[in-house]
Amino acid sequence: MASHDHAVTAHDDHDHKPHGWRRWVFSTNHKDIGTMYLVFACTMFFVGGAMALVIRAELFQPGLQFVDPQFFNSMTSMHALVMIFGAIMPAWVGLANWLLPMQIGAPDMALPRLNNLSFWILPFAFLLLLGTFFVPGGAPAGGWTMYPPLALQGGDSFPMMIFAVHLMGISSVLGAINVVVTVMNMRAPGLNLLKMPLFVWTWLITAYLLVAVMPVLAGAVTMLLTDHFFGTSFFSAAGGGDPVMYQHIFWFFGHPEVYIMILPAFGVVSEIIPAFSRKPLFGYESMVYATAAIGFLSFIVWAHHMFTVGMPLAGQLFFMLATMLISVPTGVKVFNWCATMTRGSLTFEPPMLFAIAFLFLFTIGGFSGLMLAIVPADFQYHDTYFVVAHFHYVLVPGSLFAIMGAVYYWLPKWVGRMYDMKLAKIHFWLSAIFVNVLFFPQHFLGLAGMPRRIPDYATQFADWNMVSSIGAFGFGLSQLLLPYIIIKCVRSGEKATDRVWDGARGLEWELPSPAPFHSWETPPSAAVIARGAEH
Amino acid sequence: MSRELDYGAADETRRRVKRSAIVLGLVAFAVYVGFIVMSIARGMP
Numbered sequence: 167m168a169s170h171d172h173a174v175t176a177h178d179d180h181d182h183k184p185h186g187w188r189r190w191v192f193s194t195n196h197k198d199i200g201t202m203y204l205v206f207a208c209t210m211f212f213v214g215g216a217m218a219l220v221i222r223a224e225l226f227q228p229g230l231q232f233v234d235p236q237f238f239n240s241m242t243s244m245h246a247l248v249m250i251f252g253a254i255m256p257a258w259v260g261l262a263n264w265l266l267p268m269q270i271g272a273p274d275m276a277l278p279r280l281n282n283l284s285f286w287i288l289p290f291a292f293l294l295l296l297g298t299f300f301v302p303g304g305a306p307a308g309g310w311t312m313y314p315p316l317a318l319q320g321g322d323s324f325p326m327m328i329f330a331v332h333l334m335g336i337s338s339v340l341g342a343i344n345v346v347v348t349v350m351n352m353r354a355p356g357l358n359l360l361k362m363p364l365f366v367w368t369w370l371i372t373a374y375l376l377v378a379v380m381p382v383l384a385g386a387v388t389m390l391l392t393d394h395f396f397g398t399s400f401f402s403a404a405g406g407g408d409p410v411m412y413q414h415i416f417w418f419f420g421h422p423e424v425y426i427m428i429l430p431a432f433g434v435v436s437e438i439i440p441a442f443s444r445k446p447l448f449g450y451e452s453m454v455y456a457t458a459a460i461g462f463l464s465f466i467v468w469a470h471h472m473f474t475v476g477m478p479l480a481g482q483l484f485f486m487l488a489t490m491l492i493s494v495p496t497g498v499k500v501f502n503w504c505a506t507m508t509r510g511s512l513t514f515e516p517p518m519l520f521a522i523a524f525l526f527l528f529t530i531g532g533f534s535g536l537m538l539a540i541v542p543a544d545f546q547y548h549d550t551y552f553v554v555a556h557f558h559y560v561l562v563p564g565s566l567f568a569i570m571g572a573v574y575y576w577l578p579k580w581v582g583r584m585y586d587m588k589l590a591k592i593h594f595w596l597s598a599i600f601v602n603v604l605f606f607p608q609h610f611l612g613l614a615g616m617p618r619r620i621p622d623y624a625t626q627f628a629d630w631n632m633v634s635s636i637g638a639f640g641f642g643l644s645q646l647l648l649p650y651i652i653i654k655c656v657r658s659g660e661k662a663t664d665r666v667w668d669g670a671r672g673l674e675w676e677l678p679s680p681a682p683f684h685s686w687e688t689p690p691s692a693a694v695i696a697r698g699a700e701h
Numbered sequence: 702m703s704r705e706l707d708y709g710a711a712d713e714t715r716r717r718v719k720r721s722a723i724v725l726g727l728v729a730f731a732v733y734v735g736f737i738v739m740s741i742a743r744g745m746p
Contacts (some may be wrong), residue, residue, distance in 0.1 A: 335726045341726045375724050381733035388733075389740060400740050407744055415736060453727045 172426025183683050191286075194278035196263045197580070199285050203260025204573075206288060208649060210252030211566075213296070215642050217245035222604075222638035224621050237308035238621035244295070246310035247327075250336045250427070252292055253560065257569045258430045259284070262369050264580060266345065268674035268681060269363045271354025271690045272635040282685045285342040291333035304558040309619065311416055312387065314401040314409050318394050321601050323397070328387045335380040338344035342376035345369055354673075354689040360451065361699040363672050367454050368424050368433030371461040375422045375429075378465075385420040410475050417468035428559060429457060431528075431568030432499055435521045438575050441669040442518035443510030449502040456495035456502075457612060463492045471540050474548045482541045489539035497533055500525065515667070516590035517567045520571030524561055531559030534609065544582060549619075558605045567597070567645045570648065577652065583659030583682030585651050593651060596644035603637030673698040 183189065193199055204263050220241050224232050234240070263281065269272050275281050298305040303321015306312070312331075317324065349370045353362070362370075390412070399405025401412045434455075440447045447453065469477060469485040503525055512518070534556040547553060550670050570593075579626040607630035612618075616627045625630065662679045676694050677685060690698070 277722060280722075325719060339726075339729045342723055343729070347718050347721045350721060351714055377729050378732060381729045382736050385733050385736035385740075400744065411740060415740070587712055692726065 167348065185418045185539065192282065194274070194282055194383075194420065196267050196275045196278070196281065196685075197683065198211030199281050200263030200265075201580075202261045202285050203256045203263060203288075206285075207257035207260055207569075210248050210256070212633050212644070214245050214248035214253055215645065217241045217248065218586075219642050221245065221296075222328070222635040226635040227632065228623055228625050229627050230622055233667070235621045237306060239309075239619065240305040242298070242619050243306045243308060243310050244299055246297075247295060247331075248292070249561075250310065251331075252288075252295075253568070255334075255338060256288060258369075258372070258427070261285055261365075261430065261434075261569070261572050261576075262341075265576065265674060266348055266366055266369060267352070268593060268602045268677060268685045269359055269366050269672055270349060271673050271686045271695065272348060272352035272507035273490055273684045273686050275344050276352050278343045280340050281344055284337045287333050287337040287340075288493075291330045291337065294326050294333070295330035296324050296554060310318075311413075311417070311420070312390060314393065314412050317390060318401075325391065328391045331387050334386055335384045337378050339380045339605070342373040345373035346377070348404050349373075354355070356692050356696060357673075357699065360454070361695070363433075363699075364447065364450070364453055364457075364698070365430065365434035367438075368429040368457050371457050372426050372429045375426050375461055375464065379419045379422045379426075381619040382415060383423075386415040386419065389415075410472075413472045413475060414469065415655050417471045418465075420471060421465040421468045422461075424560070425460060427565045428528075429460065431524065431565050432457060434568045434572040435503060435524050436499075437570055437672065438517045438521040439506050439525075440479075441575070441667050441671065442515060442521075443507045445506055445510040446671075448503070448505035448508075451504055452498055456498040456565070460492060461494040463488060463508065466637075467492065470544070471538055478479050486539055486541050490536060493532065493536055500529055500532075515574075516587065517571045517575035517595055519591065519594045519598075520567045520574065521616060524567045524571065525596070527567070527598075527601070529558055531556055531561075534559065547612060550612035551608045551616045551618055551619055552557060554618050555605050555608035555612060558608070560644065562605065563598070563601050567601075570597070573652070577666070578659075578662035578676070578678050579677070581656050581659070581673060581683055582662055582678075583655050584662045584666075585655035585659055589647060589651050589654075593644060593647040596647070597641060600637050602639035602645060604634055604641050607631075607634045607637075669682070669699065 182190065183195075190198060190202060193202070220233060221238065224238055226229070226242050263275065266272075296305075301322040303323055306317070306320055306323050306327045308316040308320060312327070320327070349362070349366060360365075364505055389398070392398040393400050393402055393407070399407040401407050401409045402407060418478065436447055436453055467489045469481060470489045473482060473485070513520075534552065538547055538553065538556060574585070574590055611627050611634070612631050616623055616629065616631075665675050665678070666679060673686075674681070675689055676690060676698050
């Protein structure tokens with residue numbers, strides 16, 4: 167197929183495929199840029215994972231074993247920044263780059279050069295961020311939330327972190343603009359909005375969230391910067407400012423950020439479950455409206471992250487009830503996925519396994535979120551390991567499992583080869599078991615009162631910390647299987663068919679495997695759209 | 702579809718792409734500046 171494509175397109179400059187380093191550095195091709203995003207995300211996943219293992223090694227037993235407390239604090243702060251901005255978000259942008267044009271019948275993203283810029287900003291941002299380990303004072307240690315006045319007391323790392331966050335923000339906003347512009351303008355004729363695959367829908371809404379909230383984070387950190395270097399007092403009580411205002415602004419970004427990381431996961435699961443249930447998705451339109459509702463609600467719940475700073479009773483009630491309201495559209499989604507599987511002809515290939523694990527484990531994270539939404543209960547749980555357990559359930563077996571499910575679902579389409587199914591299933595089972603060994607005991611630790619972000623703890627917390635650390639090393643080591651499976655697949659996998667999975671529906675499956683360098687040089691016909699857009 | 706019409710459609714798409722990218726960029730910039738201005742206004746006596 168590749169040689170055929172080359173023969174057909176060699177005369178056309180737009181389809182000339184450059185070779186060597188130029189192909190990657192100057193790339194304007196959505197697939198190459200998507201690959202670079204995914205490789206970058208995978209690298210950062212292992213960097214952030216190594217930091218997590220330092221944290222769990224230190225917490226294996228009470229007392230200080232391996233690192234000093236300052237470095238431990240740097241580990242917690244940097245682990246979060248690297249995982250959120252370096253692993254999860256770039257992985258979603260990579261998947262969007264690979265899939266969106268193929269799924270909407272477009273030849274590429276609408277703004278290919280902007281796409282290149284969005285990606286290439288990222289390595290420099292992370293060079294800057296990781297470079298903070300080597301400056302006087304060490305890496306940022308005041309938490310990824312950068313709360314003043316603590317963050318303002320950072321050493322030379324402070325301006326580097328702020329600039330790195332700015333760069334990541336610019337990269338995300340440019341990427342998001344590209345997604346919105348592509349989806350709104352580049353759809354194949356006849357592919358109206360309610361025919362789009364759920365992954366496209368969830369990414370469209372995610373992109374709007376990104377455009378709205380990344381500049382808010384940029385504004386907040388700019389104010390931190392001017393407070394530190396230019397004598398302003400935005401967040402300094404001594405100068406008439408208010409440190410709590412930072413928390414409001416930060417979480418106005420921070421809560422939609424959670425949905426930025428999880429909405430595309432909903433899209434992926436909504437693609438995988440119907441494919442392996444051999445049934446159309448139950449309640450397609452309600453899924454779209456539920457996604458939009460979650461996107462909207464994400465803007466009006468931010469203060470549930472900061473109930474303990476003190477706020478009027480009306481504020482507490484509003485933010486508690488608004489937060490609980492999110493469980494309604496989320497419940498719609500969970501019930502729709504269950505209804506899709508009901509009486510389906512289910513098979514359990516690796517993508518489906520990850521999707522089902524997502525369904526169970528993300529729901530656990532959702533329920534602990536509901537517990538945290540209750541103001542009086544939150545006063546008890548705030549800043550304990552219960553919160554750590556909650557958001558890791560949402561982000562690891564939630565977001566990360568969906569990313570891995572997506573890779574296992576679309577990898578054969580990308581590279582034209584099948585991966586080792588048995589190894590992928592082993593990867594799944596090891597991940598699913600160890601992720602629970604790692605994070606479930608943290609609920610118990612939190613309920614027993616263990617605070618987060620501490621390198622040492624009372625002996626009463628020793629047992630579950632040991633279990634959690636064993637789970638962490640098991641989970642971390644089993645992830646080494648993922649790059650091995652992918653490399654093995656690319657090098658020596660069996661040839662994949664065009665449709666790959668017999669239940670797969672969508673325009674991307676109408677393309678040959680591996681997908682050609684440019685996806686749809688001529689828009690798909692009405693018949694192809696009708697076949698691909700069956701929901 | 703004639704070749705001429707094809708070019709017309711491509712130009713129109715290009716115009717729409719440019720317009721929506723600029724609008725979204727301006728929205729992002731306005732949100733960035735807006736929060737800083739709001740914070741300054743809040744701190745004023």
